[in-house]
Amino acid sequence: MTKKDYYKILGVDRNASQEEIRSAFRRLARKYHPDVAGKGSEEKFKEINEAFQVLSDPQKRAQYDQYGSSSFRPEDFNFEGFNFEDIFKDFGDIFNVFSERKNKPKSGSDLRYDLEISLEQAFSGLTTKIEISVYTICKACKGTGAKDGKLKTCPVCDGSGQIKKIRRTPFGQTVFITTCNKCGGSGKIISEKCKVCNGTGRVKEKRKVEVKIPRGVDENSYLRIAGQGEAGQNGGPPGDLYIVIHIKPHKIFERRGNDLFCKANIDLGKAIFGGEIEVPTINGKAKIKLPRGTQSHTVFRLKGQGMPDLHTGKRGDEFVKIIVEIPKKLSKKQEILLKEIFGNEKIKTSKGFFDKMRDFVS
Ligand SMILES: [Zn+2]
Numbered sequence: 520m521t522k523k524d525y526y527k528i529l530g531v532d533r534n535a536s537q538e539e540i541r542s543a544f545r546r547l548a549r550k551y552h553p554d555v556a557g558k559g560s561e562e563k564f565k566e567i568n569e570a571f572q573v574l575s576d577p578q579k580r581a582q583y584d585q586y587g588s589s590s591f592r593p594e595d596f597n598f599e600g601f602n603f604e605d606i607f608k609d610f611g612d613i614f615n616v617f618s619e620r621k622n623k624p625k626s627g628s629d630l631r632y633d634l635e636i637s638l639e640q641a642f643s644g645l646t647t648k649i650e651i652s653v654y655t656i657c658k659a660c661k662g663t664g665a666k667d668g669k670l671k672t673c674p675v676c677d678g679s680g681q682i683k684k685i686r687r688t689p690f691g692q693t694v695f696i697t698t699c700n701k702c703g704g705s706g707k708i709i710s711e712k713c714k715v716c717n718g719t720g721r722v723k724e725k726r727k728v729e730v731k732i733p734r735g736v737d738e739n740s741y742l743r744i745a746g747q748g749e750a751g752q753n754g755g756p757p758g759d760l761y762i763v764i765h766i767k768p769h770k771i772f773e774r775r776g777n778d779l780f781c782k783a784n785i786d787l788g789k790a791i792f793g794g795e796i797e798v799p800t801i802n803g804k805a806k807i808k809l810p811r812g813t814q815s816h817t818v819f820r821l822k823g824q825g826m827p828d829l830h831t832g833k834r835g836d837e838f839v840k841i842i843v844e845i846p847k848k849l850s851k852k853q854e855i856l857l858k859e860i861f862g863n864e865k866i867k868t869s870k871g872f873f874d875k876m877r878d879f880v881s
């Protein structure tokens with residue numbers, strides 16, 4: 520066995536007091552604990568441990584001072600029956616390093632709210648109030664979950680909120696601190712559940728939020744309202760609220776991007792002689808001048824009559840498909856006149872019979 524200078528390892532004088540030895544160990548253990556410094560520090564930590572085991576025990580220290588480290592055998596350091604908990608009791612702060620992260624501030628969850636609006640509202644934008652349900656701290660128990668806020672000390676961890684586990688590792692035994700499962704680390708448990716929140720410490724609360732929907736939103740557009748989500752935990756910030764937009768189907772218009780599409784029915788006379796017709800737009804009416812002999816399914820474009828772009832505000836176009844209505848029933852007079860015009864002529868058409876049928880049907 521190689522000779523080891525336990526005093527040097529702990530960085531203390533040969534005449535160091537027990538207090539100095541303990542404080543040196545505390546400092547080094549915090550620095551080299553494998554949970555903090557990583558696996559590479561295991562050997563170093565083992566060495567520090569060994570030095571401390573010897574120098575903190577007056578009998579072993581005397582043996583070491585007289586005969587050196589080679590007077591100890593590995594068995595001397597298997598900490599069988601050694602009360603680690605006792606040693607670390609007043610060294611509690613060492614392990615705070617590992618347990619601290621348990622109560623870290625946690626951000627609140629984000630919330631989603633689906634809002635259905637009309638195409639007109641998407642066109643003009645709107646400001647509206649929505650009601651959301653969010654979890655807030657139960658006022659009846661002040662968030663403790665206990666009836667009248669009364670708690671008792673957790674019997675499992677005796678109020679410390681932590682469970683110490685001693686684990687054997689290649690470098691001796693190490694104390695691992697875990698959060699107490701019974702009390703979740705608070706050290707206190709509920710003797711009787713709060714009836715208002717059923718012991719959860721939080722209740723759903725309705726909250727009204729004003730939302731401003733900009734012009735030009737489309738299906739699945741979303742708005743983020745910072746800080747309006749669930750409350751955070753341990754002083755963490757609240758989450759955000761996301762408003763997801765849905766557009767109700769429109770009676771007249773179909774939307775594709777910023778463009779709008781619709782159909783306008785005209786009678787046979789308008790198709791043959793042409794003329795002006797009025798068509799709806801998203802925010803009013805517009806006129807289209809039909810030329811003579813307008814064919815069914817001709818599409819007219821109304822520039823700048825579509826939806827505003829969400830970012831630029833520039834409006835898309837409106838496309839109007841003309842549908843020529845062929846009368847299904849004729850008066851006697853109409854029948855006589857139409858037969859006079861068309862009846863005796865052989866039908867000449869560039870399209871086949873079925874193409875023509877399709878035109879009329881669609
Ligand atoms: Zn507990």
Ligand SMILES: [Zn+2]
Nearest residue numbers: 657660713716
């Ligand atoms: Zn409660």
